[in-house]
Amino acid sequence: MGCINLLRDFFKKAKSSKYAVLDIPGRAVSPKDEEMIKCGECGEVIYCKEGDLEKHYKVCKKCNYPLKLTAMERLSLILDAGSFVEYDSKMESKNPLNFPEYEDKLVAARESTGLKEAVVTGEGTIENIPLVIGVMDQFFISASMGSVVGEKITRALETAVEKKLPIIIFSASGGARMQEGLLSLMQMAKTSAAVAKLNSSGQLFISVLTNPTTGGVTASFASLGDIIIAEPQALIGFAGPRVIEQTIRQKLPTGFQRAEFQLQHGMVDMIVERKDLRRTLSRLLLMHKRV
């Protein structure tokens, strides 16, 4: 039954919407198939039955807070319908340190998200402009960066160089993945080196920072975009607010490390609301299109 519904929706929406529908394998709506979710900021209940995603983009109607999106939801809101081809879809994490409980954590994350790892990479089009895209999924161990995330991001950047395509990466991350120890830390060096390579080849890299982007991801590729866009109210920083509070032993001012704070301090180019994001990206891509 569900399958038929999905298929029917696929055709219906493909016609009526400029946005891609959820034509990407994997969970569509939210990890637990929730019918409604609560706004993390003001507590307002938001209904997210099928089809609602395109109406409100999972942004709270009351306080305008953008709720977490899965990687697949993000792709479907950004890319042209049916244009996405995934890279490295079978790459999986190992437990190189034999870290306690890591395997259980991975299994649980795979089950709840339907993903193999915390980033989905591939290529697709926005308004018919081809690009390489990477989207981190926070529902997978807080989208922390271990070997697989680092490798997939690096390969995506290298593919952009090879195919002479622009690349957009949507970041959201708790930082380096502790369970893979120093191998995770080294992914920061690896991805940053790949951005250097991309820069010397002259390809465009747009980094979109979503809520929350912290730690090793902020301190590597996510901060190295030619253009850096943030989603409204997104928490963006190197150290997490709790760590800072414990270190300096004082309460942090309201709005600290939010996107608006980062814009004020010169760390991002612009804040773009979810509903305008696709249009903004397509315009930027067009301005960098090579003739």
Added chain:
Amino acid sequence: MSNKLEFDRPINELEVKINELKIFSEEKEISLDKEIEVLEERLNRLKREIYENLNPWQKTQIARYVERPSTMDYIKYIFQDFIELHGDREFGDDKAMVGGLAFLNKSPVTLIGHRKGKGIKENVLRNFGMPHPEGYRKVLRLMRQAEKFKRPIISFIDTPGAFPGIGAEERGQGRAIAENLMALSCLKTPIVVVICGEGGSGGALALSVGDRICMLEHAVYSVISPEGCASILWKDSNRAEDAASVLKITAQDLLEFGIIDVIIPEPLGGAHRDYQCTAENIKDVIMNQLKELDKVPVDELIKNRYNKFRKIGEFLEQGK
């Protein structure tokens, strides 16, 4: 007493005893050579027993030990005519980071490194070796200068991490580290990294992208402090000892993972027992590495450096 290493106490006590005997024998002009010899043998055995079987948590304590030599000591012992260069030209001069020029034998080199203090007072001044963004920008400036003048860079790593504070965030700590990682990955001059104390996460990595990563025998290098890991994992920062062993932070572990290239031996009983000897060991390694790197054409050097970091990571790929 509180800043002595707990597991080192038996060695320390024996050392004190031997010293007392020596003084006594000199003052009273009685020969105690035989007795002293026996005790010294026992001391060596004890040092070997303890220092050859250190667990990762004990190594962490050694790496953080206030009496352990650090960047400034090595600069003094290994190089000549050090001239410190200050400031990032944008905001300020970070005292948790040191940079400058010196001669290594007779060739000029650029030196960069974290700078911890020796006592509480100096440590407050040095912010316990935890840099702000201006620190990373200062060393970036000096690294670019090294590239311009074709000088090799020697980088000394000893930091708990980049400072987590309001000013650091306002001035873009993440961006500052990221820029260093990107710049170092393709800097056209040889870079030798020496992890001599604590390699604390991103704050250490920002100075550690190089052609050769060398690490002192008892230094540690970690993605998160053992205390931080324990409090996330078991909600109990007192279990740092357990966390230290699961994180694989020792030079021996990291050599196995292919993350570091060389382990630099420390004198028996740790670097803090003999600054001179430790410095000489480091100097030998730096000289050897630079000699090898000197022969490599710049394009190849950068290609090799890219591949060195490119291949780090462990994962499964079906069908491959």
